[in-house]
Amino acid sequence: MSTFRFTRDHEWVRLDGDLAIVGITDYAQSQLGDVVYVELPEIGHRVAKGTEAAVVESVKAASEVYAPVSGEVAEINEALTADPAKVNADPMGEGWFIKLRLDDPKELDSLMDEEGYKRFIEEQC
Amino acid sequence: MSARPVEDRTADGPVLPLETITGNRALQIEEKLIFEQGSPGRCGVDLVDPPPFQARLGGLERQGAIGLPGLSEPQVVRHFTRLSQKNYAIDSGLYPLGSCTMKHNPRLNEKLARLPGLADIHPLQPVSTIPGALALIDTLVHWLKTLTGMPAIAMSPGAGAHGELCGIMSIRAALEARGDRRRRVLVPESAHGTNPATAAACGYDVDPVSGNLEGRVDVGALKAKLDTDVAALMLTNPNTCGLFENEIIEIAAAVHAAGAFFYCDGANFNAIVGRVRPADLGIDCMHLNLHKTFSTPHGGGGPGSGPVALAASLSAYAPLPWLVHGPEGLELVEHKSGNAQQAIGRLKGFHGQMGMFVRALAYMMSHGADGLRQVAEDAVLNANYLRVRLESDLSLSFPGPCMHEVLFDDRFLKETGITTLDFAKAVIDEGYHPMTMYFPLVVHGALLIEPTETESKASLDQFAVTLKALAAEARSGGAARFHAAPRWTPRRRLDETAAARKPVLRWDPEPVRQTKE
Amino acid sequence: MRYLPLTDRDRGEMLAAIGVDSIDALFADVPGAARLEGLVDLPNAMGEIEVERAISHMASRNVAAGSVPFFIGGGAYRHHIPAAVDHLIQRGEFLTSYTPYQPELAQGTLQYLFEFQTQVAMLTSMEVANASLYDGATACAEAVMMANRLTRRRKAVLSGGLHSHYREVCETYARFVGFELGILDPVPGGAEDLTELVGRDTSCVVVQNPDFFGEIRDYSDLARNCHDAGALLVVVITEILSLGAIIPPGAMGADIVAAEGQSLGNALNFGGPHLGLFASRDKFVRQMPGRLAGQTVDADDRRGWVLTLSTREQHIRRERATSNICTNSGLCALAFTIHLSLLGETGLTRLAQLNHAAAVSLAERLECITGVQLINRAFFNEFALRLPRPAAAVVETLAEKGVLAGIPVSRFYPNRPELGDVLVVAATEMATPEDMDRLEMELREALS
DSSP: OOOOEOOOOEEEEEEEEEEEEEEEHHHHHHOOEEEEEEEETTTEEEEEEESSSEEEEESOEEEEEEESOOOOEEEOOTTHHHTTTTTHHHHTTTTEEEEEESOOOGGGGGOOOOOHHHHHHHHHH | OHHHOEEEOTTTTTTEEEOOOSSOBTTOOOOOOGGOOOOTOOSOOOOOOOOOOOOOOOOOBBSSSOOOOOHHHHHHHHHHHHHHHHHHHHHTTTOEEEEETOOOOHHHHHHHTTHHHHHSTTTTOOGOOOOOHHHHHHHHHHHHHHHHHSSEEEOOSSSSSHHHHHHHHHHHHHHHTOOOOOOEEEETTTTTTHHHHHHHHHEEEEEOOOOOTTSOHHHHHEEEEEEEEEEEEESSSSOTTTOOOTTTHHHHHHHHHOOEEEEEGGGGGGTTTTTOOOHHHHHHHHOOOTTTTTTOTTTOOOOOOOOOEEOOGGGGGGOOEOOOOOOOOEEEEOSSSSSGGGOOSSSSSOOOOOOHHHHHHHHHHHHHHHHHHHHHHHHHHHHHHHHHHOOOOOOSSSSSOSSSSEEGGGGGGGGTTHHHHHHHHHHHHHTOOOESOOOOOTTTEEEEEEEOOOOOOHHHHHHHHHHHHHHHHHHTTTTHHHHHOOSSSOOOOEEEEEEESSSOOSOOOOOOOOOOO | OOOOOOOOHHHHHHHHHHHOOOHHHHHHHGGGGGGGOOOSSSSSSOOOOHHHHHHHHHHHTSGGGGSOOOOOOOTOOOOOOHHHHHHHHHHHHHOOOSSSSSGGGGGGHHHHHHHHHHHHHOOOOOSSEEESSHHHHHHHHHHHHHHHHTHHHHHHHTTSOOOOOOOOOOOOHIIIOOOEEEEOOTTTTOOOOOOGGTTTEEEEEEEESOOTTTOOOHHHHHHHHHHHHHHHEEEEEOGGGGGBBBBBBHHTTSSEEEEEETTTOOOOOGOOOEEEEEEEGGGGGGGGOOOOEEEETTTTTTTTEEOOGGSSSSSGGGGGGGGOOOOOHHHHHHHHHHHHHHHHHHHHHHHHHHHHHHHHHHHHHHHHSSTTEEEOSOOOSHHHHHEESSSHHHHHHHTTTTTTTEEEEGGGGGOOHHHHHHEEEEETTOOOHHHHHHHHHHHHHHHH
């Protein structure tokens, strides 16, 4: 059973084998409104934790999606190009953005767990 | 969104359809695209046949049809007349758009801009054949220098955002000339989006400065960020909350002490024209919007004109061309030579938006020194009048007097289920263009209202009464009309999500287009 | 004062309602040192009669193009504008309306922008066009920056045939936005080998067709070479009417088109406001600067239009915008749309033919003058001549005789003596045989 981890910028990440799947949370998609476009990186692109990995656009806003962990982009969710609405419909599942080959699994430890993220939203947002 | 009712029950029974046969509603007439109406071979312009001649196009004649529709003059006139009737305009009614200064566009300006001696002259005619054009620009420069107190005006930028670019480029050039590489530009959080976009475009890192509880820049926070790595502060004054930055002289001093430049976004100049000169506030560089303060028409989105007032420390870097007083009269300096060696270069083709210069000068001369001062006073008076008429119905974001625009936020809509957007759409049904929404970003659900000085008291009273009634209805549970709004416009709320997901940006006769790879 | 509706009585009532004694109380936040107590040193208000007199006087000191034989082009062209155009654009609902951010109140503007975008795409034979930019020169700089973003490269190559102002604007943006330019020398009538300069670090090559000297070329081979190197081809057009007669950039494989649309619907206006046209491929649309009108449906499922893909623009992306552009050239775009609607396909091609015929007739006459050499192999309505003496002085002499003969290239290239004898001459449908007689006669005399 894979566990989700969360960032303060409302990204989630979970391990699937040796890849880390990254997306944005339900809270994030509800704040953005209808997603109209997703700009994904190229396969092979390297990201450092906290740097921009993708961009998600709604009609009224465009937001950076930051890499929760460092690694190399191994897969991107091409389905989002044809149907960006998946991010709204299933942000934690089919609305995933990228899969990273992790540099350092220990980077996950400093992220919030599900309970911690729930509290974070209640308190901060 | 609730559906439009399909039936209209009359008092004594018979039901009348709410849809007409044509889909028109009396003067509101549906109109197809020109491509859906044209016929090949039809033409709305009679041109003679060229005499027989030997073409010299190098064998590169265009092959195949372009696909343009053919229409007669009556069809074209009717088409665009019908389109115009679907538009709101200043000529139709009040536009309470904050920071846009939607004032009346005088028709004298249009008449004078069309004089053959001004409209039918080419920018590259020998200067000896257009001394009057240079004299007109020079006169406008004189008026702008006097109103701003600044010694130089760069006339070529094509609009406000272009003027901002000009200003930041000049600042960067000045810093480079003194061997000083700085990497940051400070921009208040309340700034218009063009400000950070301009700074970023010129290679600067944008460092936001927070506001204080009085709706102005937090001077302490600003001073803490001012170091030798800051190239400039970009400030709007009066600011985007409609308030005068009362500590501006102290701010200017701090900026200069750090060796940085003070850029002012002049979008709100209408509040202070003739009463305050930006030079006296310590400003080094300020763009003006001729299409805001100086009445040139918005034209559905353009053209504008964004001349930039420059302090002596920046004038050497002004973009080409320069208009200078030479030994034999006015001259155009079009190359980086002599005094203009350090000019940042050209920002636009030719000399600037001459058509807008004529209109702005006619406006300025019509008002004069006394009239322009009256403009600022009436603009500020009108905004404050609306403030006191509305402050108990809408939620005023910052207590106390405002300048030429007044800022409200959506606290008054709390727990009504109605958003600022819904409220604005209901304003449309009442015959008004909505106020500026969701800007500035420093308050939630912003509603920024700028009436301008060309609204009568009666017009303001009617607007206030309407907003008060809408606010009352919002709070008493009448959410349905807001969610369904607008109901009476040629089109109801449009699906912007679909437009952005699957963009359709042109008409096509067929679904698939062939293009050369 | 005729534009100010408030009366003194209104002002008194309003001040009372606000609760202040005078208007000065509302300016209390202005620091004392900056308060102007009196009026600035400018004339006081003038009535329409006086303003009209003053500005008409300035206008009367200029030689209007229509009052003399006129042959100046160089990026702005004198064409006939049908009377209906100016009437329609002066309708208040067009002239005094705002940017269509509230689409329900602006379907008129949005529909004509959609028509405009379609017309520009058709003319250039490209897939998509935006709702206009300031002018051709800024459109050119925007095209280079878009190519840089798309290819993630920083070096653009500019043909020597590119209009000097367009090159200069690119140079300004290159310096401050941070990219490089490889700029070729202008060689009228010469052949450039642009292919040689296209490398793995090239984002785009920018050519102009017809070029500044009026020469027309097929850039299909160059397009292929660019694409092979992963670079883009940008084609600039300063006389949009030429597309009524010659091969469009889309047919040559252009990736981005940056053009000047002033020739249709818009007077010379001493150089502004003009009309930047911008077109590209569908797959690049999210990197396009400027506004875009897109088709959609409303709550009743009826077709309508909105501004779309706004997230590229400054008011949303802020630091990350594709451009800092806010305004388009709205009313100028409307004038273009109306003029082209009146012309249609038949009218446009005939108008283009009339232009080319006029230029051919004039070129044939002028190249018969001793010492005058026509440089062009091909041209549309503008061509370059080599004169037996400096062109600038010849133009000045002819101006004194009441003939506006064209542009001495030295005005653009004062430091290139080899171009000092080159004159660029334009002939549109407005040039009459009598005008051409005068030019020929005066030129013969000036050169004898």
